[in-house]
Amino acid sequence: MKQIALLIFLVCSFSHAQNQSNELSTNVPGAPYPRLNADSSVTFRMQADQAQRVQLLMDLGQAPYDMVKGDGGFWEVTSKPLLPGFHYYLVSVDGFDSTDPGSRAYFAARKEVSAIEVPAPESEFFAARNVPHGAVRAEWYFSKAAGDWRRTYVYTPPGYDRTSDRYPVLYLQHGWGEDETGWSLQGHENFILDNLIASGKAKPMIIVNENGMTGVTFSPPPAPRPGTAPTTPPPRPNPNALKAEKYTLFDNIITKDLIPFIDNQFRTIPDRDHRALAGLSMGGGQAVRIGLSHLDLFSYLGAFSPALFVTDTAKDYDGAFADPAKLNQQLHLLWIGVGSDDFLLAPVKGSHEALQKAGIKHVWVESSGAHVWTVWRKYLADFAPKLFQ
């Protein structure tokens, strides 16, 4: 039976590794597909013997490819040449959207999804190079605000365990549908900081990631099938109305439970001058909102492709921007960046212009790229060297 097959397999079927240089780093070890081609296109192949229709939903459906059935029930497709960096994807088999067994899983869009890393020379800044490496710890702490034990991920810089030094702390948040694992597994925050620290570009620091999807559930996204469009125009978001539902619990978790835990558990420098808060997308909105509400705790803020909707600096965000001179004096850094192909470009650029008009100092970066981890890794590499100097 199957158990005997497994037994044979356990003891007998080892063979030496083949040279599969065009496997991707995001593949499960030994999986021959997905496979990178010389032109940066990627060939995908998977088995679905009795399926009628198989699609590859690149970038979570923004670029669907019809796969073609070949011998042995295998379906195959080769993408167009892909931009270097990290791409989420799903496979759709007769309407079932799930992961590719050839890929590692990453938590995104509130579920496990597949991904490919398309390498490029510019990827070196987040690679595991021959430099001293820090660690990424899963730590558990009890949150009174949430009423439960919670897991947080904590990067400690190289040498943390060999000194008695105290370190500044960056609280760094993922985007909607992701979790506390995103910045290390997708973002490689640890290797980015290892490399920046090794080259003397960033101060050694602790980075803390929490789960910002906290205390709220979300209806599933409308999930238009590729090629379809919603029939109603989007309502104008009201930044103030979001606060109660979206931020209060997470604000309390961060400020009342997480920060005291981190300052107790790690050798931190526990003051506002040595504490930063940043995030991407929804996490960028949270960073601005929570950070501006707690300027006693934070003096550096970063908003990467953020859900940021400032139009009236006198009123929006409960008046947090209403006194530019005071805010400029309080903040060591307000960093805002967005990619030129990002669907949030308009509101973020509008927010930047409103802040600029009001005389609120900030670093503004309009980069190339879309709403993707490829961009956010670069933003961290730009942001981190500006902290705690």
Next chain:
Amino acid sequence: MKQIALLIFLVCSFSHAQNQSNELSTNVPGAPYPRLNADSSVTFRMQADQAQRVQLLMDLGQAPYDMVKGDGGFWEVTSKPLLPGFHYYLVSVDGFDSTDPGSRAYFAARKEVSAIEVPAPESEFFAARNVPHGAVRAEWYFSKAAGDWRRTYVYTPPGYDRTSDRYPVLYLQHGWGEDETGWSLQGHENFILDNLIASGKAKPMIIVNENGMTGVTFSPPPAPRPGTAPTTPPPRPNPNALKAEKYTLFDNIITKDLIPFIDNQFRTIPDRDHRALAGLSMGGGQAVRIGLSHLDLFSYLGAFSPALFVTDTAKDYDGAFADPAKLNQQLHLLWIGVGSDDFLLAPVKGSHEALQKAGIKHVWVESSGAHVWTVWRKYLADFAPKLFQ
């Protein structure tokens, strides 16, 4: 377009959490299915609009269920009442075997798979209880044997960062097709030890997990479809023939690279009296093989449902069992356990009988249960209190 839908979604569609007490801890947050019923059966539900046949492959295909199509393209099935504990599963949609979007993914069978945790009162020993918690660290080190940077997972006990104490170390390995994440994500080694340490039953210790699938690739398993059987009988494994291919690289990684790294990076007690090696299934075979080859390094060995095939103690395992009196003097503990429903029961029990006949001292546990994490968690809880006393 889709991006506008996502934008609406990002800012507008938050709602308070519903009370979904019959969600499983292994579900992605907020997923209403899989859903636990009062009789410990589980109801699964997933969307596959155009599929002709959807099966649930419980326990990776050992217990397949045909799912039934209902309204809206949703397929549903309720399992029979399930044993408490951890069950891997896959979904098969028209021949495509993949993960259930409602479940977290776990690395097993060389790919990401879904799982359910069926709770029970006996689950308390691996739950996150109100006791001091240790941490699980991802650490990177350079292995000369492997020629690359490698990731290892390290459990540090509660209080590790607050004392200058030195600790004994248990090297603890996963089974075939899994990786260094298995013992924390599937096994909850950290909570098991937190609870044992809090109750005074186990000494505080460090636990190290590496990836034992190292340096070898495997042909994909024959993967008989449920209900089919291989047509040839299994060959009798030759324990000695396995050594070169299966163990040498991993042996070198552990003994030449990992142990020196751990003893340098952590406050260990770096001697054989304070070093244990254990593992489950393939990892149990590795623990016995590598441990007996390095009695200068290890004095406690544990083999949980191991790939262990001793018949002739004079010759098998290159004569490691040939001098019982000497071995009994060298080993503080040799622990061997297997479940009565485990497909490896016969060879493991045969090995136990051969060792017993030769007068080789060992703890022998024949428990209930199959070849599953539910059993291995219990084995760790039995094994750990016997270490370093």
